[in-house]
Amino acid sequence: MNIRHASALPSVAAPDVSLAGIGLTRRALHELHAAGSAEASAALGCALVLLQAFAGGRPMLWVWHEALEREIGRPFLPGLADLGPGTQPPVLVRVRRTGEALQAGLEGARSPAAGAVLISLWGPARELDLTASRRLALATRASGTTVLLLQAGAAAAPSAAETRWQVAPAASRALAAAAPGPPAFHLRLLRHRAGLQQPECCVDWNRDDVSLTLRGRERPPLSGAVVPAARLRAGAAGGDGLLRRAG
Amino acid sequence: MTLADARARVLRLAVAPIDDVADAALLRRLARAAERFTPLVGLDPPDGLILDVTGCAHLFGGEAALVQTARATMHRAGVSTRACLAATPAAARALVRFSRLGRVAAVDQAAAVAGLPVAALEMEPEVTQALLRAGLRDIGDLANRAPAVLAARFGAEIAEKLDALQGLQDNRITPLRRPPDCLAERHFAEPVGDMACIEAALQRLAGDVGGALERRGVGGRRFLVTLFRADGAVRRLTVETGEPCRDAAVILRLIRLKLGSLADPVDPGFGFDALRLSAGRLEPVTALATRLDAPPLADDSLSALIDRLGARFGREQVLRLCGYDSHDPDRADDSVPAQEAAEPPLMSAAPSGEPPLRPLTLFDPPHPIDALAEVPDGPPLRFRWRRVVHEVARAEGPERIAAEWWRAGPAAPTRDYYRVEDAAGRRFWLFRQGLYGSDPGLPRWFMHGLFA
Numbered sequence: 001m002n003i004r005h006a007s008a009l010p011s012v013a014a015p016d017v018s019l020a021g022i023g024l025t026r027r028a029l030h031e032l033h034a035a036g037s038a039e040a041s042a043a044l045g046c047a048l049v050l051l052q053a054f055a056g057g058r059p060m061l062w063v064w065h066e067a068l069e070r071e072i073g074r075p076f077l078p079g080l081a082d083l084g085p086g087t088q089p090p091v092l093v094r095v096r097r098t099g100e101a102l103q104a105g106l107e108g109a110r111s112p113a114a115g116a117v118l119i120s121l122w123g124p125a126r127e128l129d130l131t132a133s134r135r136l137a138l139a140t141r142a143s144g145t146t147v148l149l150l151q152a153g154a155a156a157a158p159s160a161a162e163t164r165w166q167v168a169p170a171a172s173r174a175l176a177a178a179a180p181g182p183p184a185f186h187l188r189l190l191r192h193r194a195g196l197q198q199p200e201c202c203v204d205w206n207r208d209d210v211s212l213t214l215r216g217r218e219r220p221p222l223s224g225a226v227v228p229a230a231r232l233r234a235g236a237a238g239g240d241g242l243l244r245r246a247g
Numbered sequence: 248m249t250l251a252d253a254r255a256r257v258l259r260l261a262v263a264p265i266d267d268v269a270d271a272a273l274l275r276r277l278a279r280a281a282e283r284f285t286p287l288v289g290l291d292p293p294d295g296l297i298l299d300v301t302g303c304a305h306l307f308g309g310e311a312a313l314v315q316t317a318r319a320t321m322h323r324a325g326v327s328t329r330a331c332l333a334a335t336p337a338a339a340r341a342l343v344r345f346s347r348l349g350r351v352a353a354v355d356q357a358a359a360v361a362g363l364p365v366a367a368l369e370m371e372p373e374v375t376q377a378l379l380r381a382g383l384r385d386i387g388d389l390a391n392r393a394p395a396v397l398a399a400r401f402g403a404e405i406a407e408k409l410d411a412l413q414g415l416q417d418n419r420i421t422p423l424r425r426p427p428d429c430l431a432e433r434h435f436a437e438p439v440g441d442m443a444c445i446e447a448a449l450q451r452l453a454g455d456v457g458g459a460l461e462r463r464g465v466g467g468r469r470f471l472v473t474l475f476r477a478d479g480a481v482r483r484l485t486v487e488t489g490e491p492c493r494d495a496a497v498i499l500r501l502i503r504l505k506l507g508s509l510a511d512p513v514d515p516g517f518g519f520d521a522l523r524l525s526a527g528r529l530e531p532v533t534a535l536a537t538r539l540d541a542p543p544l545a546d547d548s549l550s551a552l553i554d555r556l557g558a559r560f561g562r563e564q565v566l567r568l569c570g571y572d573s574h575d576p577d578r579a580d581d582s583v584p585a586q587e588a589a590e591p592p593l594m595s596a597a598p599s600g601e602p603p604l605r606p607l608t609l610f611d612p613p614h615p616i617d618a619l620a621e622v623p624d625g626p627p628l629r630f631r632w633r634r635v636v637h638e639v640a641r642a643e644g645p646e647r648i649a650a651e652w653w654r655a656g657p658a659a660p661t662r663d664y665y666r667v668e669d670a671a672g673r674r675f676w677l678f679r680q681g682l683y684g685s686d687p688g689l690p691r692w693f694m695h696g697l698f699a
Contacts, residue, residue: 038673045607045699059549072697073608077568077580079696082603091549091585092566093556104556113549169672169699171640175602179643180668182602183699205699208599 017053019165020187020201020214026054028162029137031149033190035168037071040152042169042185044072044120045205047150048080051118052087052210054146058115060090061108063101067122068152084210090118098125102132109139109147116146124154133159156190164191170202182207184215270294273326278423280324280479283434283521284317286427289420295343297336297420306434314350320520324479333359336420337411341367360412361387368408374401386412427525429467431455438477438518442506445474445519450499452524457495460526466491467526470498474513475521482513486558489550489586491530497551501558508559553585562586575651576609576695604646604666606676606696613693616677620692623683626665630677632694637669645679666698674698 017024024030030050034043051060064075080089093108095101098121105119121128133149137160140147149161156164166188172181183205189198203212254260270293278288278296284307287299300313307313314330321328331343334353338360342348345367351359363386365378378401383389389397390413394406410416431452439445449472460466468491472484486501506513556565566582573579618630626642644665652659662678669675675697681690 038671041607041697042673042699048607048699061552073606073610075568076576076606076609076696077570078576078605079603079607079609079698080568081570082605089568091553092568092582093560094564094566095560100560104560107555107559108552111552111555113552169674171670171672172602172668172674174641175643177643178641180602180641180666180674183674184672185699186672205602207601207603 017050019050019212020189020198020203022163022189022192022196022198024050024054025162026146027141027144029133029140029147029149029160031151031156031159031161031164033156033164033166034150034152035166036153039168040068040122041072042183043150043152043167045083045183046165046167046185046187046212047118047120047148048083049205049210049212050148051090051116052083054148055115057088059113060088061093061104061114061117062090063093063095063104063108063117063119065098065101065121066094066096068120071122071153082207084207087210098123099127101125102127102136105147105149106136106139109136109145110143112143112145114145116148118148118150120150120152122153125151125157128157128159130158130160133161137161161191162193163189166190173204185212267293275423277321277324277326277479279481280320280475281317282424282473282481283320283475283523284313286424286430286525287420287422288424289422291340295340297340299336299420299422300332311350320479323477335411335414335417337408337418338414341412356414360414361385361390363412365389367412368405370401370405370408374405377401427471427527428529429456429459429463430523430525431459432521432523434521435519438520440515440518442513442515445515445522446499446503446506448522449502449524450495452522453495453498453502456524456526457493457498460493460529460532463529464531465529466493466532468492468528468530469526470502471525471527472502473523473525474519475523476515477517477520480516484509484513487562487586488554489557490554491528491532492554493532497554501554504555504558550586557584557586573651574648576605576648577611578651602666603698606674606698609696610694613678613695616692616694618677618679618692620679624663624679626667627677627692630667630692632675637673637675639667640670642667648678664695 017026032043032047034040051062062075075092077089081087093104095104101119101121102125105117108114108117128151136147136149139145168186170184170186172184175181185203186200187203188200189196202215204215206213250262274290274292274294274296278290281288281296281298285298285300285303289297289299291297298317304310304313307316310332314332318328318330329343331339331346331348332350333339333342334351334356338351338356341363342351342359345363346359348359365383365385366375367386368375378389386409389409394409397409398406407416411418433448433452439448456467456470468488470486472486474482476482484502484505486498486505488497488501492498553565562584565585567585568580568582570580571578614632616630616632618627620627624645626644627639629636629638631637642665645663646665647661647663649661650659660681662680664676664678667675667677676695677692678695679690679692681688683690
């Protein structure tokens with residue numbers, strides 16, 4: 001009789017989240033970069049959508065560097081509510097320095113209570129070196145929390161992040177009477193630990209299911225079964241056949 | 248005698264003007280230093296302190312030793328004192344001011360008080376003169392007289408004061424600080440300067456306080472650590488939790504986070520004499536019955552995380568956003584400390600399928616900009632913000648938000664909000680304050696927020 005210990009059974013992995021066709025693993029550190037203050041609010045919107053997707057209903061922590069307030073303003077709750085139906089506001093931690101922001105993020109990453117943590121920084125962070133990001137990555141693996149690091153107004157430093165994206169705003173699809181449509185972003189994958197590549201693409205914000213839809217991937221409605229487009233949603237792996245997902 | 252006279256008698260006499268405010272501040276500081284002996288310390292202005300040391304004397308090796316230690320502490324703080332310990336506050340006060348006794352046991356109190364002069368009653372000078380002229384020199388003489396006779400001759404107050412002095416009427420002192428609900432303290436034989444030893448002592452105190460709270464069936468939400476330095480300085484640290492807590496490990500962890508995050512680190516100086524941990528804001532806690540073989544309950548709830556972040560960064564820095572029902576954007580949301588707030592429900596403004604109507608971030612106050620727009624209520628065609636000119640590619644509006652007339656009055660300006668997108672894809676929330684033609688002065692344009 002072969003009795004297996006509970007620890008030897010394969011654990012059922014939570015479904016991963018995919019962004020623009022690339023799968024993002026849950027227990028990892030992911031980075032988003034914005035070149036300057038003009039791109040910072042676009043990157044923040046992307047980051048908040050990803051935060052909701054990774055948390056999956058569990059509590060979220062948002063570490064807010066106060067220097068961002070001068071650049072893009074303070075977080076506004078009705079705007080967060082407009083992210084989509086059923087979004088929950090995260091717990092906000094305001095810090096004055098980047099070192100404190102990283103400490104708060106680490107505390108959140110180590111706690112199994114938080115589903116996902118977003119650390120939003122402005123400017124160059126001296127404390128964010130390879131050691132600090134590796135510490136964050138290890139903490140996410142131990143506790144099952146995902147950490148998103150948003151850096152605006154600074155050059156990308158070497159880090160132990162799983163993926164690194166650059167976000168910039170893109171022109172939205174106009175509604176009637178030249179009204180601005182749902183927000184759109186240019187995404188560029190700067191670095192992936194498994195070596196995957198992705199050309200620059202444009203995503204639209206889909207408010208109803210809080211997801212980012214790739215532009216140019218939607219197919220016209222067919223009679224009969226509709227083929228779903230590659231979209232960012234918990235539960236659907238991003239498989240469009242072009243990219244091989246490692247691990 | 249006059250100042251010139253005094254200067255003539257003593258060369259190099261130090262002279263300073265009377266400063267009542269500084270004297271009062273010094274008295275309060277000494278009261279804080281005296282808290283190491285008992286939590287019940289009251290002020291006896293202008294130059295005295297009353298300490299209620301009922302039940303504290305054994306910690307210092309007896310009443311005489313307590314009086315000695317108190318005087319020595321005050322001496323180290325740079326103040327010379329006279330002290331007297333008695334059974335009632337009024338008697339102690341009179342004895343210390345009008346006699347030379349250091350310590351009076353309860354049985355001897357009547358005799359000691361009888362030996363005090365009548366000036367110890369602290370009546371008006373005319374009444375004291377009248378008492379002396381009547382031949383009544385000390386309290387013992389007065390004690391033999393019938394109180395009704397004295398009250399008829401010298402006023403009703405004299406009977407009350409006499410009762411208080413003799414111990415027939417016992418008043419309690421009014422302490423400076425409300426005594427804590429639950430406390431544990433540790434006095435060191437010698438001043439301790441090493442922070443590691445202080446933390447070890449705090450660990451034991453946390454265990455004692457946790458045990459006391461558990462026996463009462465309550466948990467504390469506010470823990471105060473008081474460190475008494477050898478030279479009289481006192482340092483206080485407060486730690487708050489969102490849920491009532493009595494677990495020693497959790498309390499100690501929060502205190503350690505607080506110690507590590509102080510902007511002005513704790514300076515031992517010549518060492519700490521005493522350490523006190525008190526618990527406040529007690530609330531009932533239901534005890535959980537765990538199985539013998541179950542693992543210990545992990546400290547992993549969201550409120551524990553919020554407490555740790557609050558201890559590290561400050562209670563006001565860990566916030567929850569909550570919404571209010573107001574169409575004025577500046578008043579539509581607010582942030583409250585996360586330890587106080589429960590999770591609020593969220594409201595959504597735009598109907599499904601529509602782009603967001605409210606920006607992700609808001610500028611407080613709005614930034615003034617220069618904009619070019621069609622009169623009377625067209626969206627801006629071009630605007631300049633932070634010295635960058637933006638050409639508007641798409642715009643939607645106006646959304647008219649009038650000021651809340653019940654708050655600001657009827658003359659408050661109306662705002663017309665526009666959602667605009669420039670050629671590069673950046674999305675802004677602008678408003679024009681004032682209407683063309685109706686309000687005096689040209690309407691002004693402002694940038695209020697940014698969309699994603």
